[in-house]
Amino acid sequence: MTLEKTFILIKPDGVKRGLIGSIIQRYERAGLRLCAVKLVSCTREQAEEHYAEHRGKSFFSSLVALLTSGPSLAIAAEGAHAIAVVRKLNGDTEPQSAAPGTIRGDFAHMGYTRSAELKGTINNMVHASDSAESALRELSLWFDDSDYTDPYETVLKEFI
Numbered sequence: 001m002t003l004e005k006t007f008i009l010i011k012p013d014g015v016k017r018g019l020i021g022s023i024i025q026r027y028e029r030a031g032l033r034l035c036a037v038k039l040v041s042c043t044r045e046q047a048e049e050h051y052a053e054h055r056g057k058s059f060f061s062s063l064v065a066l067l068t069s070g071p072s073l074a075i076a077a078e079g080a081h082a083i084a085v086v087r088k089l090n091g092d093t094e095p096q097s098a099a100p101g102t103i104r105g106d107f108a109h110m111g112y113t114r115s116a117e118l119k120g121t122i123n124n125m126v127h128a129s130d131s132a133e134s135a136l137r138e139l140s141l142w143f144d145d146s147d148y149t150d151p152y153e154t155v156l157k158e159f160i
C-alpha cells in the first residue's frame with residue numbers, strides 16, 4: 001500500500017525550543033495530511049514502552065528521562081510512502097551528520113561525542129516510525145480512535 005499513516009513525535013527538546021510550528025510546516029508542505037495531533041506529558045511507563053527496542057542500551061535511561069521531561073507533540077500523519085517520507089524529512093539520527101535541509105540537520109547540531117560528554121541522549125527533536133509494524137504499534141500506543149479527525153480535502157495525490 002502506498003498510502004500510509006505514520007507516527008511522529010516532536011520530543012520535549014523540540015517543544016521547549018518553540019519549534020512545533022517550524023517542524024510541522026515541513027511535513028505539511030511536503031504534502032502529508034495530519035490526522036491527529038495532541039500535546040502529551042507522557043508517563044515513564046509510556047516512554048519505556050515507546051522506546052522498548054532500546055531497552056538495555058547505554059542511552060536508554062537518558063532517552064526515557066528526555067521523553068518525560070515535558071510535553072511532546074504526538075502526530076499521526078498520512079500520505080503516500082508517509083513512513084519513508086517523514087524519515088527523510090527528519091534526517092539522520094545524529095544532528096551533527098544530518099544533511100542540511102532536514103529537520104535534524106537544520107535545527108540542531110549535537111553529535112554522539114557531545115551527548116556522551118553530557119551523559120545524556122542525542123537531542124534530535126523528532127521521532128518517526130521506521131516501518132509499517134512500528135507505525136501501527138506507536139499509533140496505538142499514543143492515540144485512541146476518537147483522536148482522529150475526519151479526512152479533509154487534500155491535494156495529496158498531486159504533490160506526493
Ligand code: IDP
Pocket residue numbers: 054059063092093112115120121122123124126127128130
Ligand atoms: P531514530 O530516532 O533516528 O529512529 P534510534 O536508533 O531509533 O534513532 O534511536 C532512538 C533515539 O535514541 C534517537 O532519536 C536518539 O535520541 C537516541 N539515541 C540513539 N542512539 C544514541 C546514542 O548512541 N547515544 C545517545 N542517544 C542515542
Ligand code: MG
Pocket residue numbers: 128130
Ligand atoms: Mg528509531
